[in-house]
Amino acid sequence: MFERIESMLxxxxxxxRRDRWLLMRLVLPLVIQLFIFGYAATFSVHNVAxxxxxxxxxxxxxxLVSRFIASGRFTIVDAASSQAGITRDIDTGRAVVxxxxxxxxxxxxxxxxxxxxxxxxxxTNSNTALIAVSYIGQIVTTFASQATAGLQTLRAPGAPPLVxxxxxxxxxxxxxxxxxxxxxxxxxxxLTLLQVVTLTAFAIVREREVGTLEQIxxxxxxxxxxxxxxxxxxxxxxxxxxxxxxVLGALWFGVPLIGSLLVLAAGTALFLxxxxxxxxxxxxxxxxxQQAFAxxxxxxxxxxxxxxxxxxxxxxxxxxxxxxxxxxxxxFLVVIRAVFLKGVGFRVLWPDFAALAILAAxxxxxxxxxxxxxxxx
Numbered sequence: 001m002f003e004r005i006e007s008m009l010x011x012x013x014x015x016x017r018r019d020r021w022l023l024m025r026l027v028l029p030l031v032i033q034l035f036i037f038g039y040a041a042t043f044s045v046h047n048v049a050x051x052x053x054x055x056x057x058x059x060x061x062x063x064l065v066s067r068f069i070a071s072g073r074f075t076i077v078d079a080a081s082s083q084a085g086i087t088r089d090i091d092t093g094r095a096v097v098x099x100x101x102x103x104x105x106x107x108x109x110x111x112x113x114x115x116x117x118x119x120x121x122x123x124t125n126s127n128t129a130l131i132a133v134s135y136i137g138q139i140v141t142t143f144a145s146q147a148t149a150g151l152q153t154l155r156a157p158g159a160p161p162l163v164x165x166x167x168x169x170x171x172x173x174x175x176x177x178x179x180x181x182x183x184x185x186x187x188x189x190x191l192t193l194l195q196v197v198t199l200t201a202f203a204i205v206r207e208r209e210v211g212t213l214e215q216i217x218x219x220x221x222x223x224x225x226x227x228x229x230x231x232x233x234x235x236x237x238x239x240x241x242x243x244x245x246x247v248l249g250a251l252w253f254g255v256p257l258i259g260s261l262l263v264l265a266a267g268t269a270l271f272l273x274x275x276x277x278x279x280x281x282x283x284x285x286x287x288x289x290q291q292a293f294a295x296x297x298x299x300x301x302x303x304x305x306x307x308x309x310x311x312x313x314x315x316x317x318x319x320x321x322x323x324x325x326x327x328x329x330x331x332f333l334v335v336i337r338a339v340f341l342k343g344v345g346f347r348v349l350w351p352d353f354a355a356l357a358i359l360a361a362x363x364x365x366x367x368x369x370x371x372x373x374x375x376x377x
Contacts, residue, residue, distance in 0.1 A: 026199070026237060027244070030191055034245050037187040038253050042179040045131045051078040051095035053086050060106035064117070064143050068099070073135045086120065096122045097132050115144070173341040181256070184249040185336045186309040188242060192268075193275050193303065193329050196238040198296055200279025203230050204371075205292045227368060231276045238272040259339030263346060267335035270356035274328035277363025284370040303327050308334075331355045 050068065054061045068074040077095055080086045089095035100118035108115035119136055121129040174181050246264075249255045257264075282299065286292040305311065306320060307329040313321055324330050331352040338344045346353065 026195065026241070030195060030241055030245060031248065033191055034184070034187055034248055037183055038180050038249070041183045041187075043131065043182075044179060045128055045135070046073060047075045048073060048097055048128070048132050048135075049077045049095045050074040051080050051086055051089040051098040052076055053080045053083065053098065053100045055103045056101050056105040058106035060109050061101045064101065064105075064140070065099075067139050067143050068136075071135065071139055073132075090120060090122055093122070096128060097136070099136070109144070180253045181341060182337075184253050184255045185340045186307075186333055188245045188249065189271070189329055189332045189336055190304055190307070190309055191245065192238055192242055192271070194300055195241055196234055196272060196275040197279040197282065197300055199237060200231060200234045200276050201282040201286065201292045201296060202289055203234065204280065204283040205286045205289050209288055224368065227280065227371060231280065234276050234279065235269075235272050238275070239268065242268050242272075255340055257340050258343040260343075260345055263349065264336065264339045266346075267332060267339070267349070267353060267356065270353060270360050271328055271332040271335075273360035274356055274363055277360060277365075277367050278328075280367035281363060281370060284367065303329050306330070325355075326359065328356055328359045331359075 052065055052068075054065060065076070069076060074097065078085065078089050080089065080098075083100075086095075086098045086100065090098055098120040100120070102116065102118065105115050105117070117140055119133060121133055123129050171177055246257070250257045278299070282292060282295045286295055306313070306316070306324045306327055308324070309329070313324050313330070316324070334352045335349055335356075338349055
């Protein structure tokens with residue numbers, strides 16, 4: 001048995017070594033996508049096109065507008081003179097955000113009362129709109145707090161103090177809220193899923209398509225031995241890919257890896273086994289590489305969307321939240337982010353390891369049974 005498996009492994013690795021373009025297709029897209037996500041994927045918003053309507057035209061209102069400019073988050077594209085100008089800027093797409101400072105702003109601020117500021121946002125891009133509104137809220141709150149503190153020094157000695165609330169933020173594990181620290185670990189899991197599932201599915205379908213699968217099956221090798229010979233190279237390639245992008249993420253993008261490499265290796269191994277099982281399962285339903293590509297696109301994209309990488313699982317409908325339970329990428333993202341940023345170990349992550357182990361065993365078992373049945377068809 002071991003001799004036959006060894007022969008299969010030698011055959012597979014020889015094919016990988018001879019196909020230099022395959023190695024380039026495995027490594028180059030991985031590195032390119034890592035850099036694209038590392039630099040382009042961000043929750044931060046800069047230079048938001050902003051229109052301002054200052055109906056108060058006071059020192060306080062001009063000071064507030066200067067805060068928007070100094071933040072670097074907003075670019076004033078129009079100092080409108082009327083509400084119609086603001087509406088036109090939003091309708092034509094010239095401005096994404098419009099800030100309206102009503103008359104009496106400075107008087108209300110000096111009196112210690114409410115000095116409202118109206119914000120109009122183009123909601124066609126809801127993500128940008130929400131982030132921009134959050135930035136505006138922070139700027140206005142800081143401005144009002146500092147104005148209140150300055151106003152207190154001008155009050156009469158016996159006057160009661162103005163009451164204010166100061167919010168102090170303290171982000172844990174990512175003090176600077178660096179976006180790449182969030183995205184890079186997620187990219188590692190997502191790209192590995194795509195690469196390993198594609199490599200495993202295409203490796204078996206290619207044998208079927210060129211007619212060598214039947215020749216191998218009539219040889220003394222058993223179906224289980226054949227599957228092991230096909231999956232071990234995928235496991236090795238997947239491990240090398242995770243190692244490569246982990247090193248690049250830590251050294252190039254400065255993502256801290258403060259956890260145990262042993263914990264990361266164990267989680268990666270279970271995740272790779274689950275994804276290999278999924279690739280094998282897709283191969284049993286495919287007769288050609290075109291069919292494998294279509295199935296791969298059909299399954300991998302939903303796994304990416306329902307992993308929690310970009311969209312919070314808690315915000316999804318209840319039915320989709322239940323569907324994420326069978327998604328191995330969901331658990332691996334928890335493991336890899338926790339190892340990178342929190343430094344926690346098996347004692348905390350054991351539920352995710354257990355889920356990955358169950359999914360790996362289930363997908364591999366179902367794939368082997370399906371593969372045996374497909375050979376008999």
